Amino acid sequence: MIRLEHVSKVYKTSTRPALDDVSVEVGKGEFVFLIGPSGSGKSTFLRLLLREEVPSKGRVYVSNFDVARMARRRIPRLRQSIGCVFQDFRLLVNKTVAENVAFALEVIGKPRHTIRKVVPEVLQLVGLESKADRMPHELSGGEQQRVAIARAFVNRPLVLLADEPTGNLDPDTSQDIMLLLERISRTGTTILMATHDHSIVDSMRRRVVELSMGRVIRDDARGVYGVGR
């Protein structure tokens, strides 16, 4: 589903590579943690998958997309097959919960009858059907992140990228969010989650890809945050 082949990325303003000869393959429905200290290249990795950046060397594939080489006009199609969740939720503050989710479908031209059907379904999946008409500021952080996940998932993307999705949440709320992501992963969606959260990585025992100075220094099938810790 995701394949990086000998990918290096050197930003114009920098001398050392943000990614340095990275090769990683992630299968359909896999759940993978991307870990490493600040500046190790996690965000660059995610940005390459979305074609927000292009590699200096190597190939990037997401599903059938040859991401780095494909024509610009195909980028919207690529991005429609990738859902994104961020640490700061990024909800539209002047829209209700249901409108936030619906908006993701409106912008890609889904018909109104489809939107009316699938928005309540996905709100139920994330446990927020009773809050459909609330505004984001009326929700807790955990609930806001659930809305963001509903919005990212409503179009049934092949891949879900989560960049520190629990970074602003307390440990219990974070565990709830992880259970939700696990449920989404069981539907066959591939999930790649960048995180600094040791306890979550340790409790989930999923595949861990660790970056250090732009290189993959570990790829464990059922890893913990720190080896031997």
Ligand SMILES: Nc1ncnc2c1ncn2[C@@H]1O[C@H](COP(=O)(O)OP(=O)(O)OP(=O)(O)O)[C@@H](O)[C@H]1O
């Ligand atoms: N747009 C940019 N221009 C120049 N250098 C960049 C750019 N984005 C990132 N870098 C550099 O590339 C390296 C990797 O950064 P990246 O943001 O991918 O790391 P990260 O692991 O996501 O860090 P964090 O956990 O802090 O988000 C860093 O040295 C960073 O300074």
